[in-house]
Amino acid sequence: MKRKIVFLALMLMPFAYAQEIKQVPQITVSGEGKVKVTPDQATISVSVETKGNVAKDVKKENDTKIDAVLKLIKKMNFASSDFRTQRVSLNPQYDYEKKKTSYNATQTIEIIVRDLNKYDELMDGLVNQGINRIDNVIFQSSKLADYESEARKLAMKEAKHKAEDYVSVLGQKVGKAMTISDNTQSYSPQPVYARFKTMSLAESDAAPRETLAAGEITITANVSVNFILE
Template structure:
């Protein structure tokens, strides 16, 4: 029994020394840099969040009127060439409203029903005409628009490639100043912008959003999108 305990103790000590040796192992000489790549593109589609809100004395009246107008909106969008898969109901509410200050009142003054939907519009030159028609068939609020590109993955890959090239250029510049050169890659990460770790993260920023032309021209301007990628790379110094 004592012999078994002694063997186990010796094995434990050897394992502890092995871990310490690994932890104390020196890293190779490294140069660590961050590379940034950007691609600027014009958007080719816009995401619109719009909807209809109605008020009625009874719950059923409010629901029916809202459903009717929502159906008219969807029908109009399809007639204008918007694919059904690009029309999605995103928000539905039906609430009683109590405006009277009468104590103990249980019946609401009226009901408010609302339906919102998210629509992807690919014909930007027809956007003003489309929006005008939506107002006519029942839409009474637009909660926002967002420009985007349909083939964004292609531009993400291009931005990442530029970021890697930028990192290598920086590393070469730093080491050549000291009479050295870079060797193989020791580590590489594509860092996120929100502190979430080294998972892929791309920033898509709208450089120019909406513009109004008082002369009667287009009422929106897509401007351009900036798709960017950041990589952190460590090279071994030779």
């Protein structure tokens, strides 16, 4: 009989503990932190696209232009880790009306521009060396981790301030945080590329020297915090 009583008591303990937890006054709030910064670097993707009727000739022409592009980048003292071949392709294109196959070769280079003062010079040089497609320009900050940390702290402060606003009229105080959920979405800088895709050599020659408007980027953090009320 004693064993049955002990077993029953042990079975009831988790339920009693759960009821005790549920009775603790709590409040759950969200907080958002935003930090606006001026970008100090950019990542650009540029391509050389060539077309022709003979595959090997098209590829050779493309390789020659890419070679000139890479030499220019090295001449401008970009670190080897700041540029790379992103994509290489050679595709047949069949014209059903002319019953003829042509070829399209494309090579894409990704370049990190850590000094935005070099941007205009680099772009002019790339176009002069054969770049005929600028796919995108993404503005970034070299201190992204620091700004993300600042945004998280601001989000937590806002969450606590919001909780204090809610409970102040009830004569209660905000206690310790029970749970913290990071709801921040991965930071993804917005690309700028629409007006560059169709830029020809003639258009680049006619363009003003100052062609970059980096503006600001916003680093955002979102949290959800569950506080105990005292």
